[in-house]
Amino acid sequence: MVQDLAAMGKIKAGSEVAFGRIAMGVAAKAGSRSFDISSMEAFEHALKSARSIAYAADGTSGGYFSDLLERLGIADEVTPGLVGISGGQTALAVARGEAELAVVPVTSILAAAPDVMLLGRFPAELQSYIDFAIGISADPRDTEAAKQLSEFLMSADVDGTLAAKGVERH
Template identity: 75%
Template structure:
């Protein structure tokens, strides 16, 4: 049996999955190596030949990889979903995010707003600005930051606020705090699914990791890291 499982996943779920891996490794004696990119990049790299045993990205992307023979048919399972939030520097003035009007006011009042321009969350936020009719006013304030560094940019003083999945904000503590989640009317949940490679080095090991990550026993840890189960 191969002792190493190659996990390739989306940056948004990194904080939650990283918290679970030691438990899995201790229970099985297997080792998990990880690589993280924004959702579109994960898909592109796998399509280009990146070797992996297990992938965690958007469900539609797992389906695409299954259709092209990269992911094993019928191996897709739901992992969870992550909501969108606003990050602020620890110690900064509290923000009101309790309504659409308050949310819009916070965006208009901020001097700079970091967002993951190359990720799923960045695409949603950009479209949301258009829907709210504030794109012309807010877009000049936007600071494009590579995925995985968006929330941390606030802690480094590169932006006043950051719009990013809640998981990334919680992981950037204590320098960064969750100023608030998107109002319910504007909230967008990013869904994630797991797929097993069509050519895993060790099919049984990959299956074990997939089952562990989707088991009810880890729900509490995932929730604390910002991943919601349906």
């Protein structure tokens, strides 16, 4: 989207930079039983053995997960236990007992702590990322402040904070 905004003249050309990415993960209620999702086979087994799985009913991550179930050939087995959640509350669905597991971007899982725990990220061969970029407005109120903010957000000074919140740098 940042590239599109630059093409429309809304973002200063050349100011757009890749900021980070967020991986898909699996969540469970804090203190509940754990599932092994460390390999593709373990991941599939966890999905098939879960009593219920919350996923984003709308949005990119939910669509990816639905397509992934089809691609893995386990949709018929897993679909009856799927619980579509709207409004960005997917990770919290496990805390409320609406589902045993949730599949959602890692940032949402970490934000729902301490009631929700991250079981892990999707295995590498099944992973999907949400990529983020930043850019400076074509008409900022304060050009120097916008430039300084962009430089700060791209600096190593924020890497630890971003990692703790689930944002990976490229």
